[in-house]
Amino acid sequence: MARGDTPMTRWLLNGQEVENPTGMTIMEAAREHGVDIPDFCYHPGLSIAGNCRICMVESNRSPKPIIACSERIADGLEIKTDSDVAVEARNSVMEFQLINHPLDCPVCDKSGECILQDHSYTHGPDRSRFVEDKNIRHTKELGPTISIWGNRCIVCTRCVRFCDEISGTGELCVVERGDRAVVDVFPGIPIDNAMAGNTVDICPVGALISEDFKFEARVWNMDRRDSVCGGCARGCNIEVETLDGYVKRLLPRENLEVNDWWMCDHGRYGWRHLYSENRLTTARTANQELEDDSATSTLADFVSRAKKVAFLIDPFLTCEELSLIHGLSSSIPDSIVGGWLPPKGTAEQFPSGFTISSAKHPNRRGAEKIFGSKVFGKDGKDLLKALDSRKVSTLIAFCGGPAEEGPGSSWSEAIRKARKRIVFSVMDGDWLKGASLVVPATAPLEKEGTWINEDGRLQRARSCWKPGDEPFCPELVRLQQVQMACEIRTRCLSAAGVFRELAENIKAFSQHSHSDLGDGGLPLSRRRARVDSKGGTR
Amino acid sequence: MAQTPSFSREAMKQYKWFLSRYPTRRAALLPTLRLAEQQFGELGVAEMRYVADLMKISPAAVFGVVTFYTHYRRAGTGKFHLQVCSTLSCALRGSEDVVTRISERLGISPGETSECGLFSLSKVECLGSCDTAPMLQCNDDYHEGLTLEDVDQLIEQLRSEASQGVNG
Ligand code: SF4
Ligand code: SF4
Ligand code: FES
Ligand code: FES
Numbered sequence: 001m002a003r004g005d006t007p008m009t010r011w012l013l014n015g016q017e018v019e020n021p022t023g024m025t026i027m028e029a030a031r032e033h034g035v036d037i038p039d040f041c042y043h044p045g046l047s048i049a050g051n052c053r054i055c056m057v058e059s060n061r062s063p064k065p066i067i068a069c070s071e072r073i074a075d076g077l078e079i080k081t082d083s084d085v086a087v088e089a090r091n092s093v094m095e096f097q098l099i100n101h102p103l104d105c106p107v108c109d110k111s112g113e114c115i116l117q118d119h120s121y122t123h124g125p126d127r128s129r130f131v132e133d134k135n136i137r138h139t140k141e142l143g144p145t146i147s148i149w150g151n152r153c154i155v156c157t158r159c160v161r162f163c164d165e166i167s168g169t170g171e172l173c174v175v176e177r178g179d180r181a182v183v184d185v186f187p188g189i190p191i192d193n194a195m196a197g198n199t200v201d202i203c204p205v206g207a208l209i210s211e212d213f214k215f216e217a218r219v220w221n222m223d224r225r226d227s228v229c230g231g232c233a234r235g236c237n238i239e240v241e242t243l244d245g246y247v248k249r250l251l252p253r254e255n256l257e258v259n260d261w262w263m264c265d266h267g268r269y270g271w272r273h274l275y276s277e278n279r280l281t282t283a284r285t286a287n288q289e290l291e292d293d294s295a296t297s298t299l300a301d302f303v304s305r306a307k308k309v310a311f312l313i314d315p316f317l318t319c320e321e322l323s324l325i326h327g328l329s330s331s332i333p334d335s336i337v338g339g340w341l342p343p344k345g346t347a348e349q350f351p352s353g354f355t356i357s358s359a360k361h362p363n364r365r366g367a368e369k370i371f372g373s374k375v376f377g378k379d380g381k382d383l384l385k386a387l388d389s390r391k392v393s394t395l396i397a398f399c400g401g402p403a404e405e406g407p408g409s410s411w412s413e414a415i416r417k418a419r420k421r422i423v424f425s426v427m428d429g430d431w432l433k434g435a436s437l438v439v440p441a442t443a444p445l446e447k448e449g450t451w452i453n454e455d456g457r458l459q460r461a462r463s464c465w466k467p468g469d470e471p472f473c474p475e476l477v478r479l480q481q482v483q484m485a486c487e488i489r490t491r492c493l494s495a496a497g498v499f500r501e502l503a504e505n506i507k508a509f510s511q512h513s514h515s516d517l518g519d520g521g522l523p524l525s526r527r528r529a530r531v532d533s534k535g536g537t538r
Numbered sequence: 539m540a541q542t543p544s545f546s547r548e549a550m551k552q553y554k555w556f557l558s559r560y561p562t563r564r565a566a567l568l569p570t571l572r573l574a575e576q577q578f579g580e581l582g583v584a585e586m587r588y589v590a591d592l593m594k595i596s597p598a599a600v601f602g603v604v605t606f607y608t609h610y611r612r613a614g615t616g617k618f619h620l621q622v623c624s625t626l627s628c629a630l631r632g633s634e635d636v637v638t639r640i641s642e643r644l645g646i647s648p649g650e651t652s653e654c655g656l657f658s659l660s661k662v663e664c665l666g667s668c669d670t671a672p673m674l675q676c677n678d679d680y681h682e683g684l685t686l687e688d689v690d691q692l693i694e695q696l697r698s699e700a701s702q703g704v705n706g
Contacts (some may be wrong), residue, residue: 163598179664186597187583315571411546 026068039124041156042069056089094124112208112219143191153207159199168351230444231267233359236455245466300485306394316400317363317448323502324479338383365452387414404429448495582613608662614659625664631671
């Protein structure tokens, strides 16, 4: 089992001879062999603290059990994870951890995904010998989005290390000592950084609570779907959790090529507009609301009879949607295509290397691959000019962003100069007044398809909608129905099917398919061994 | 105490000397805090912030260290800080009775300061004087092998010191 030139170490794990790259910790090495040693304070993205002691195992090199998260493998080392010594050690640690723990799982948001709960079940004694009073620690706000329920804190310091090492903001500390120790902030300096939400994810218990998610759902009732954040061009891998088709929470999903174990708070909390009052969910013409079906036929009608057509695309559209728009535009002689971009935001880089892009949209790269590198540049300007000089009579515009004012001032003016305006929009707003047809559009979390992030990585986003209970027809389907009405398509395909067509038509995509992108995506330019991105985000 | 705390030239020299004695800047935090305590009289929010800025470490990290140790003088501590050891040897030799006695005599519970501002009472971890348990530390002095009478006497003595203006 030699791995290239990596030097290997042979050691004994539960009586079996095994091999791992030299220098690995016992915990990581054991996990490679499917032996799961429990942890609280260990997190693969943080420095090793070794303070919780739940990972103790028996070693032939030490009279006492040793901690597997910090001790490294060595030739001839013999480790037992299930011997009496190891089991007894874990049992005792669990009993200690629970001495002051309130066991308020029924009202705790972490319940169901709590490591303390899991380990208590697997490794703990089934009752406590502690008859004294439990001590009380503070419950308080630590910042605008996070509070601490101190009684639950097991003082693993994951959150403190996160703020020191990953966000580099250092707002958290452990105050006091012994059984009074608990996490806190310096008086007057709240935890308020763009990565703060991650501390709640990595807290192994329900001590750090997200005000955004507090009492919102029991985790076992939610559906989880692997997806990608559309908040910026980084494209963090995420899990979208929904209850009855409504988003309740976003969590980062491990992808060492993109976002490690983290996501930013802009992305994490940036989905409320999906359910805002000004969300557009029904289609309408200039004078009446339309049923969803007739919106499609009206649209098809417009398109088939249109002359001097222009398409205005945005960088929120998936490659699949763009491919369908491309199909339509190529079937209409002399149609022109240009794109608009939302204003640049601020970029942020953290000491760990995690970056938030200034491009607050997910798929500029994809649009440029399909419509050419000038689509948001010169083509956009040309389209603006054409609109200004009234050379466009039918405009089909897309606005998938969260802004209610649409593509922004210069565009909103110009768009009005097209005689017929068909607008796909996520949000309703004044700029839509007088449009011939307004069609509800899917927002990033509602799309099935692929985006290309700023590093050129092709990744799959999945819709949060409950299948069979879609609030309206997504563009992926609607655009295909229009194509069918225009007789340039014979049947409606899934996102994977549309991607297949894209891969046939546009060379840049030819090496890829949905299935080989897996959970973690691939660089567009290169085929690579599939990155295994399983392993959770705790 | 000045509005914005700041080390005197002399203290700054000493701080620099601390830095030269430790491998990392952070390692010099403990003596620097002690120095700050001597300079400023106590360690409150402004003082901890000053030390954090001076040493370029996060205020939270300083806060964590100051609260970890019971030995630093936190803001609002009375003139006499009675720190009763409550760890094993002292506990076995009756430290809980010592605490109760002080509480009764002064009308304060551990963690509180008397209204007159003279006394603060805390229960602390082992002070390294287990052979003379039970014991307490009052400001910089140890009082060992305590009986309840000793406790009463100590309080009387401190009261009279205070009224005569002798520094404790
Ligand atoms: S708040 Fe959570 S992550 Fe932080 S030390 Fe406590 S248990 Fe660990
Ligand atoms: S960095 Fe960008 S992609 Fe990642 S979570 Fe934030 S907004 Fe979303
Ligand atoms: S996981 Fe090893 S000591 Fe906490
Ligand atoms: S136990 Fe009290 S001084 Fe050590």
